[in-house]
Amino acid sequence: MTASLEVLAAGTLTTVQDRGRFGHAHLGVPRAGALDGPAAALAHRLVGNDPDAALLEVTLGGLEVRASEGRWVAVTGAACPVTVDGEARGHDRAEWLPPGATLRLGAPVAGVRSYVAVAGGLAVAPVLGSRSTDTLAWVGPPRVVAGSVLPVGRATGDPRAHETPRPRRAGPLRITPGPRDDWFADGAFAALCAAAYTVGADSNRIGMRLDGPTLRRTTAGELPSEGMALGAVQVPPSGLPVVFLADHPPTGGYPVIGVVVEDDLWRCAQLRPGDEVRFTPDRPVAARR
């Protein structure tokens, strides 16, 4: 019998994610993938998984799963109360989930998305080379709901006793100008980097919407649809920027004033509506060397 996780409760939104689905943007397929990539990678390392394995991305807690076989598990990302059959367990460390026991994630006190890795990884059928679910077009495995039974692969590695958590880099999100910063008033990019924005309530895996000073366009007319990169800061007619995250549409018709450095995007996964966001110009390549 195949090992599995039975989902008893799935909270607000729980999806299966891996590192994403690459090479299909020209067919209209978003890349998807864990929004907080470093947290997902940490969870996999803790239970001895390959970095390309699949795990659960849990939005604001509320997950309950029962294992058919005993497995090492790890919860990372947004720090939330973790219990196994009601007993408190740790965050950012490997914990043993015995057969038939229930792992439960409470609501995080800070952050938004927690990750649950199981030794062996989630063995749902890949679609176009990835086990990620994208929430724009719903390519990939179906959304995880109460009653879902998720197959678990054979555990191959050993759990890590210790893991150094990554440094939590604070400060503004680094951003490069372009490709369409010349569609905006002079100084608009500098204004974007000088202002304080707050995360909008309708932010999701597709984009982080921002409230704050509007950015004024000077080039009139419509931009013919063009390819959109991960981290693109698109400015619709409202003038309020949207940061494109993993499930963003592969093409779009609004100008992109700048692109957030990919290494900083995981922080967008953990910002809550109302949190402050600032940008700073990315240092030129020469200065980074």
Added chain:
Amino acid sequence: MTAHLQGHPQGHLRVRPVGRRGLLVEVDDAHSARSLAAWARAVSVAAVEVVPAAATVLFDGVADLEGLRARLTEWSPTERPTPGGLVEIAVSYDGPDLAAVAEAWGTDRDGVVARHTGVEYVAAFGGFAPGFAYLEGLPAELAVSRLDSPRARVEAGSVGLAGTWCGIYPRASPGGWRILGSTDAVLWDQDREPPALLPPGTRVRFVPR
């Protein structure tokens, strides 16, 4: 940092920076974009994503941006991609915007059907949704405006026009295209290889059902 790169002509190309690992190449039209993207795939340009669109090609996930810039000078806009296969799409011409399009074209329902089926289209690029293809081929004089206010729901299989583009909705979604009719064709099936019925380059003919 990028002032000297912004719109810098690279031979006959204009290249714009996209983050640390991407370039947006501006070309004349969708045909050139498709040609450049097809060339880039054929010569295995080192990019994770190559996304042709209306007048650009996005190269993303590029480890060596300078190498790519140099490589792009090898492409000639006169290169024409080999035509793709022909797909026939059977359409019931009973859409809600048939009368409005007939009026815009100065004809009647049969005239719309004759003109719409009289053109061979080519899938230029995708991107709006999995399986959606921007079909080019309609002459400029038959361009139609989008709806002023998009519909909250356009059914899967709806065949519509926007400007000179023709498109088929792979699934129900909101939309502002002028709907001429509908088809049973399955535009996207993730268990099919390839999953898209109309990948870029595919030639398309509509036939009345």
